[in-house]
Amino acid sequence: MSDNNSPGQELLGIGQVSERTGVAKSALHYYEDIGLIHSTRSTGNQRRYPRHMLRRISLISVGSKLGIPLADIGHALEPVPMDTIPSEADWKRASTEWKRVLEHRRRAIEELEDRLMGCIGCGCLSMEACSLLNPEDALASQGAGARRLESGDSVS
Known part of the structure; x- marks a missing residue:
């Protein structure tokens, strides 16, 4: 279902969002419960997500699959508004934070790898x-x- 609002603000039902993003409805509920995404309610009390939320949900999904904790994902996405269509500047700020989180994780993985390889390498x-x-x-x-x-x- 879509309402005819401004482009990017059209409202999608939870089934449509789940189908478009590949994220289970239960995960969408959870993401909303912990404040990662936002929906409105129809007169029949059904969740409706603005179309621009698809990008945010997809980024959450990718980050989660890479093992990034949802709290870190939420922190990285803080600069991106949920109630309006994010601007390019909003996404750039979020991208900078994502990069910082990923660089921190990369350093931690490399340190672990160095320690493991030193241990394995000694025989x-x-x-x-x-x-x-x-x-x-x-x-x-x-x-x-x-x-x-x-x-x-x-x-x-």
């Missing part, structure tokens, strides 16, 4: 000097070998 299974799984060599007092794998104990 040692004892984890005696592993700063990732055995910080400060806490398991050395228990003897040689893969202590963590044998007992399931954790290092505190």
